Amino acid sequence: MDNPKRELFEQTIVPHMNAAYNLARWLTNRDVAEDLVQEAYLRAFRFFDSFDGRDGKAWVLAVVRNTCFTWLGRGSRAPVVGFDEQIHRADGEHVNAETRLIADAKIGALRDCVQSLPAEYREVVVMRELEEMSYRQIAETTGVPIGTVMSRLSRGRVRLLDCMEGKR
């Protein structure tokens, strides 16, 4: 007989695993993203009682994000200044490998530009543009006010446009 708690978890939280992996992958690197998602899901399950039942995606992404930043050794806050050597070294290698498979050079350029964003901008860009989350959802996930979400998103976009301009 299945436990109703687990059934509910599988219905409300498990379906967001693509979003969870996407966020973890953009925040960390290929080598650890799967382990971090698994760890985050276990934590989410143990703390499932604290889920208010409203927005499973925002809730589980908050756990994923926290797990990622904890792994990165920075607590729950995104770093203010950007370029993380470790992330870039790890990712630079296989972004090249991955982009080789992609015919469209523009996608490779976009990927590089998003990856080069400071984490606090990168995460909101990923949540808004790739995950199509609302400002409210992003605010809930990141634990910052909506105004901060908007300004980070806006700055992230300016940097992306500049970065893409530079690659033209």
Added chain:
Amino acid sequence: MTCTTALGLVEPYLDGELDASQNAEVAGHLSECESCATVWQRLRALSDDLHTPALRYEASESLRNRVLESVRHADGTGRPSRMNWLALAATMLLAVSVGWNVMFLERSRNADGEVAQEIVSSHVRSLIGEHLLDIPSTDQHNVKPWFNGKLDFSPDVRDFAAQGFPLIGGRVDYIDHRPVAALVYKRRQHVVNLFVWPSASAASVPGSVTGFHLLSWNQDGMDYCAVSDLNEDELRQFVNLYR
């Protein structure tokens, strides 16, 4: 609508965050103002480009299965029985009566304790297989001497296998700019890291991180901090045993 207002609203407009009347106003301005329309077009083109599925990483089938598997496993073994609750109540009464100064912080208020953050980071790294054990041993008589020469203090190493918290080993870790002993215990599939170091001050470790429980105390000139994703009550049981 002025250009300043329009440019302030162009991103919420792009992101579908405006109400109908604001939408109409921004659209009206963009149809009349060439310079704002240029900004809008660049942003929209960027947004369109980013929407390509090629930029979105997808979870593999094997990850999905791993997660389902581990959640089922956690579910099967993770729930305390009625007896445990009684034991727990007794433990908590004891805790109150002895008047321990145990700090429990369940969910993130403010992660203002850098030490707590370091401890949790160290714990998480140990979980994902980076560095769990330097000395894998279930024998306290192996683990204790192993620390000699590696640390300038000698942690009290005890095994609680009989009580359901078997010692699985130890390692030297680095917290708050100094080497510390990490004693590693298991509770079912959960790992408990117990960090031990000589007291630098009377203060115990403050702070917390969502998803983890930290219990810290000070005893005989040493600071202790137990961290785990175990539920609070079981972690408290562990601390009770150790103290």
